[in-house]
Amino acid sequence: MGFTFSTLHIDNELELRLLDESDAEPLFRLVDENRKHLREWLPWLDHNTRVEDTMQFLHSCRVQYDNQICFNASIRHNGAIAGVIGFHPIDWQNRSAMIGYWIAKQYEGKGMMTRACSALTTYAFKNLSLNRVDIRCATGNARSCAIPKRLGFRFEGTLRQAEWLYDHFVDLHVYSMLAKDWSGT
Ligand SMILES: CC(C)(COP(=O)(O)OP(=O)(O)OC[C@H]1O[C@@H](n2cnc3c(N)ncnc32)[C@H](O)[C@@H]1OP(=O)(O)O)[C@@H](O)C(=O)NCCC(=O)NCCS
Incomplete structure (x- = not known):
C-alpha cells in the first residue's frame, strides 16, 4: 500500500496541508501561544519548548510519512495554521487508522x-481504502x-490508564467508524 498527500480542500475557508519543515516557525509560535490550552490534554508540550523541537517533530513527520506509517497535516484557516490533524499511525495490514488532533484556542467552537x-475520515475510506478509523x-x-x-462514531469502550499525562494517567474513550457505516456527515 502507498499514498501521497499534499492538500485536502474542505471548504471556502478550510484546508489540510501536509506539514513540512517550512512550517516550523508559525507552528512553534502557535504552540507557544497555546501552551496552557494544549497542555491540559496533550502529553508533549514540555518536550516542545524551542523552535528546534518543532523542527525535529516536523523532520520525524517527514520520515514517518515517507515510510507511510503516519501523517500530519496543518489545518489551515484562510491560509493560516490553526491546528494539526493526522493519522497516527496507519495500520495497513488491518486497514485501520487512528486520528489525532488539536486546534488553537482562538479557533475553538467553530x-x-x-x-x-469528517474530511479525513472520508479520505481514509475513499482514497486510502481503509476499513476502520478510530x-x-x-x-x-x-x-x-x-x-x-457528533460524527456518528460508535463508542467502543474505555482503555484504563492508557496515557501518561505529565504526572498522572488518564483513561481513554475509544470511538470508531467503519467504512460500511460512513455516510460522510
Ligand atoms: C478538542 C478540540 C480539538 C475541540 O475543538 P472545538 O473547536 O471545540 O471542536 P469543533 O471544531 O468540533 O467545534 C465544536 C463546536 O463548534 C460548534 N459548531 C459551530 N459550527 C459547527 C459546524 N458547522 N459543525 C459542527 N460544530 C459546529 C459546535 O456547536 C460546538 O460548539 P460547543 O463546543 O459550544 O458545543 C480542541 O478543544 C483542542 O484542540 N483541545 C486541546 C487539545 C486536545 O484536547 N486534543 C484532542 C486530544 S484527544
Missing part, C-alpha cells in the same frame, strides 16, 4: 475540527469526545 475529522480521547476531555460522537 466546528473546524469536526469538519476536518479516535481516542481522555474520558475527561468532553470537547474532544464530542467530535467523534
Whole structure:
C-alpha cells in the first residue's frame, strides 16, 4: 500500500496541508501561544519548548510519512495554521487508522475540527481504502469526545490508564467508524 498527500480542500475557508519543515516557525509560535490550552490534554508540550523541537517533530513527520506509517497535516484557516490533524499511525495490514488532533484556542467552537475529522475520515475510506478509523480521547476531555460522537462514531469502550499525562494517567474513550457505516456527515 502507498499514498501521497499534499492538500485536502474542505471548504471556502478550510484546508489540510501536509506539514513540512517550512512550517516550523508559525507552528512553534502557535504552540507557544497555546501552551496552557494544549497542555491540559496533550502529553508533549514540555518536550516542545524551542523552535528546534518543532523542527525535529516536523523532520520525524517527514520520515514517518515517507515510510507511510503516519501523517500530519496543518489545518489551515484562510491560509493560516490553526491546528494539526493526522493519522497516527496507519495500520495497513488491518486497514485501520487512528486520528489525532488539536486546534488553537482562538479557533475553538467553530466546528473546524469536526469538519476536518469528517474530511479525513472520508479520505481514509475513499482514497486510502481503509476499513476502520478510530479516535481516542481522555474520558475527561468532553470537547474532544464530542467530535467523534457528533460524527456518528460508535463508542467502543474505555482503555484504563492508557496515557501518561505529565504526572498522572488518564483513561481513554475509544470511538470508531467503519467504512460500511460512513455516510460522510
Ligand atoms: C478538542 C478540540 C480539538 C475541540 O475543538 P472545538 O473547536 O471545540 O471542536 P469543533 O471544531 O468540533 O467545534 C465544536 C463546536 O463548534 C460548534 N459548531 C459551530 N459550527 C459547527 C459546524 N458547522 N459543525 C459542527 N460544530 C459546529 C459546535 O456547536 C460546538 O460548539 P460547543 O463546543 O459550544 O458545543 C480542541 O478543544 C483542542 O484542540 N483541545 C486541546 C487539545 C486536545 O484536547 N486534543 C484532542 C486530544 S484527544
